[in-house]
Amino acid sequence: MTGSGLRPYARLPMPRVMRVACSNAGRLAPAVFVLALVAASARADDAMQWLSRASTAARQLNYVGTIVYQIGPRVETSRITHLYENDREFAKLVNLDGPAREVVRGDGEVRGFYPDAKLVRVEPGTFRNVFPSLSSEQQASLSAYYAFRVVGEDRVGGRPVRVVVFEPKDGLRYGHRFWSDAATGLLVKARVVNEHGDPVEQFAFSDLTINARIDRAMVEPSWPAIPPDWKVLEGGGDVAVESTGWTVTRTPPGFEKIMEGYRRLRGRRERVAQLVYSDGLVSVSVFIEPFASTSTSVGFMQKGGLNVYSVRQDDYLITVMGEAPGATVRQIAHSVTRR
Amino acid sequence: MNESISRLMDGEIDAAEMDTVCAMLKNDAAMTAWACYHTIGDTLRGETAVTRNIGMAVSHQLASEPTVLAPRRALASAPASWAWAAAASVAAATVVGWTAYSLIDSTPASFAKAGEAGTMRAAQIRALTVPQDYLLAHQEYAPANALQGVGPYLRDVAATSPMRPAVAE
Numbered sequence: 001m002t003g004s005g006l007r008p009y010a011r012l013p014m015p016r017v018m019r020v021a022c023s024n025a026g027r028l029a030p031a032v033f034v035l036a037l038v039a040a041s042a043r044a045d046d047a048m049q050w051l052s053r054a055s056t057a058a059r060q061l062n063y064v065g066t067i068v069y070q071i072g073p074r075v076e077t078s079r080i081t082h083l084y085e086n087d088r089e090f091a092k093l094v095n096l097d098g099p100a101r102e103v104v105r106g107d108g109e110v111r112g113f114y115p116d117a118k119l120v121r122v123e124p125g126t127f128r129n130v131f132p133s134l135s136s137e138q139q140a141s142l143s144a145y146y147a148f149r150v151v152g153e154d155r156v157g158g159r160p161v162r163v164v165v166f167e168p169k170d171g172l173r174y175g176h177r178f179w180s181d182a183a184t185g186l187l188v189k190a191r192v193v194n195e196h197g198d199p200v201e202q203f204a205f206s207d208l209t210i211n212a213r214i215d216r217a218m219v220e221p222s223w224p225a226i227p228p229d230w231k232v233l234e235g236g237g238d239v240a241v242e243s244t245g246w247t248v249t250r251t252p253p254g255f256e257k258i259m260e261g262y263r264r265l266r267g268r269r270e271r272v273a274q275l276v277y278s279d280g281l282v283s284v285s286v287f288i289e290p291f292a293s294t295s296t297s298v299g300f301m302q303k304g305g306l307n308v309y310s311v312r313q314d315d316y317l318i319t320v321m322g323e324a325p326g327a328t329v330r331q332i333a334h335s336v337t338r339r
Numbered sequence: 340m341n342e343s344i345s346r347l348m349d350g351e352i353d354a355a356e357m358d359t360v361c362a363m364l365k366n367d368a369a370m371t372a373w374a375c376y377h378t379i380g381d382t383l384r385g386e387t388a389v390t391r392n393i394g395m396a397v398s399h400q401l402a403s404e405p406t407v408l409a410p411r412r413a414l415a416s417a418p419a420s421w422a423w424a425a426a427a428s429v430a431a432a433t434v435v436g437w438t439a440y441s442l443i444d445s446t447p448a449s450f451a452k453a454g455e456a457g458t459m460r461a462a463q464i465r466a467l468t469v470p471q472d473y474l475l476a477h478q479e480y481a482p483a484n485a486l487q488g489v490g491p492y493l494r495d496v497a498a499t500s501p502m503r504p505a506v507a508e
Contacts, residue, residue, distance in 0.1 A: 054486045123475055134482060171354065176483065187486045239476070250353065259480060265472040276480045285477040306474075321477050327354055334351040 047148035048139060050164055053185035054178065060084045061186055064218075065157070065208035066096070071201050071304035083214045090219040104221045113223055120226050123235040134280060137256045142280030145169050145254035146176075154179060156189045157205040166281055171195050172252040172328045173279060174305055184210055192305035195325065201304030239263050244273040246288050250335035252328050254279040277322075277332065284322030284332055291317045300326060309333045344372050348380070 064081045076097050083090040090106040099116035112121040134142070151163040160182040167175050175197070179189035189204035226232060241261040248257075255277040262271040273288040291312050298317070301308040307329040308321040313336065320333040343360050346352055352360050363369055 051482075051486070058486055138482070178486070190483075190486070235472075235475070263476055265470065265476070267470070274476060276477075278480065278482065281483055283477070283480045283482065285473070285480065287473055287476075308473075319473060321473060323481055323483065330350070331353040334349075334353075 046150070047142060047146070047166070048134075050148070050178075050180070050185075054180050054187045057181070057184050057186040058082075059089055061184060061210055062212055062214045063186065063208060063210045064212045064214060065205045067203055068206050069203045070199070077206070081214060081218050083216070083219050085216070090216065092219045092221070094222070100222070102222060104219065106219060111221060113221060118227070118230045119233065120223075120230055121233045121235070124238060135256070135258065138258065138278055138280040140280075141254040141256060141278075142166075145173065145279055146281060151177075153182070157208045159183075159188065159208065161188055170253070171325070172254070172331075173282065173324050174200065176281065179204075181208075181210065186210060192323070200302075201306075233266060235266075237264055239274060240271075244275065244288070245339050246273055246275060246286070247337060247339045248275065248277065248286060248332050248335050249337050250331060251277055252324075252331055255284065255332075258283070282323035284320060284324055284329060286332060286336055287319040287321075288336065289317050289319075291315050300330070302326065340369060341372050344369065345376060348373075348376055 062083055065079075067078045067080055069076045069078060076095065079094045079096055081092045088107065092102065092104050094100065094102040099114070101115065102113045104111045104113070108124065110123045112123070114120070146166040146168055149165050149167065151165055154161050154163050156179045161179040162182050163177065163179050165175065165177045174195075175193040177191045177193065178187055180186060181188050188208060189202075191199050191202040194200050239259070239261045240263070241259065244260055244262065246260075251257075256279075257275060258278045259274070259276040261274060263274055265272050268289060270290055273286075275286040275288075277284045277286070291314075298310045298312055300310075305323045306321060307324060307326045308319065309326070309329045310317065310319045311333050312318070318333055318336050320329045320336075322329055322332075340363060343352070343356075343363065347360055347364075364373065
């Protein structure tokens with residue numbers, strides 16, 4: 001039966017601690033309960049502390065290194081240069097394999113250069129939902145639906161690192177393993193694993209210099225002036241946060257709505273509604289637009305840890321994408337309804 | 340019950356309900372409804388000759404064939420062909436396994452992911468192209484993305500990325 005891949009989710013084994021607690025329920029229950037609560041909240045704090053440190057390090061450190069990025073069976077290498085100066089962040093990412101595409105981030109804007117397509121994209125490029133400024137609901141989901149564990153020490157790119165895991169407590173989310181630099185907290189390796197424990201996406205620094213001397217010239221685009229025969233694509237601008245009249249009736253447990261609004265996207269006459277749901281570690285976006293029989297397609301796509309599912313519902317096209325398993329993305333797509 | 344069957348056909352049953360719905364299908368009334376809905380669907384799509392009473396036909400054929408008790412030697416087969424075989428075995432009911440379209444990896448091996456989730460109607464399975472704008476609009480909100488600096492853009496600049504900037508859009 002095709003559904004067999006889903007069924008194990010429904011029957012998660014009961015943790016031994018819980019079983020033991022139950023068998024001793026008469027005498028020990030209150031003590032065990034209090035201890036379990038204390039332990040759980042300590043772990044939640046550890047998780048948030050770890051995430052905040054890694055997030056701050058990624059924003060505020062100066063570093064340069066080579067990233068090996070693995071998505072499915074493919075491996076690519078990129079060079080990243082990051083500068084933090086006067087409370088502002090600048091970064092340049094250059095693809096070392098194939099066409100020399102690059103992404104340059106600075107001054108609240110991200111430019112993507114695609115020499116192979118003779119094209120530049122200009123985007124606002126903000127990260128809005130960052131640690132440690134998650135909502136209390138997101139923090140609660142994080143500790144309720146993932147088990148945070150410090151695995152131990154290791155070495156990555158010649159540097160001592162600390163290894164931590166976020167293990168999903170159900171089959172509705174992927175597992176995450178992070179390696180962070182012991183001295184600074186910077187994330188130097190990350191892996192997303194599916195329900196079978198197989199990696200679906202991974203990145204790691206093969207070499208890395210932290211606190212490197214970096215000046216502005218090193219984070220400038222390779223094309224200071226856009227060549228005259230290149231096309232410039234301006235982003236659709238910011239999201240307009242407002243009620244859209246759409247909702248998801250059967251959100252997978254732990255996913256809370258964190259944003260709802262409209263966006264203008266290129267090539268779309270009408271605004272596209274966007275709803276974002278997050279479990280504290282990842283998010284799933286729902287896009288709703290009028291169905292146009294011409295340029296739209298429906299189906300499923302997987303790109304490393306990102307799953308995308310598109311389905312037609314009457315006169316609308318619903319596209320759901322997120323860093324969550326296909327089943328989760330699909331469940332959300334099929335329960336999008338008008339309020 | 341009929342609504343659940345209908346939702347199962349449309350691939351709208353989620354993990355939590357799957358066991359219940361599958362158990363519910365194990366009776367004649369449910370199987371009649373299942374076959375009936377498929378016949379309606381087939382008729383609408385002009386595929387009537389294929390599935391009419393196929394359940395009956397298969398049951399009769401199975402009943403009349405002798406049971407082979409000797410174990411057959413296992414064939415060393417590639418995962419891809421296994422996935423196709425699994426899909427083919429349920430195709431009689433016009434439901435095929437979830438087919439993963441990995442645009443990065445469009446080799447047959449990616450079909451081995453067929454077991455990942457649920458079912459879809461065959462008519463729904465087509466190559467999916469996703470506007471890159473969606474990807475960028477989404478990644479702003481993924482908390483784990485912020486851990487990696489410009490990490491999320493790795494997907495964007497990858498040489499093999501088919502999520503190309505939409506020039507013609």
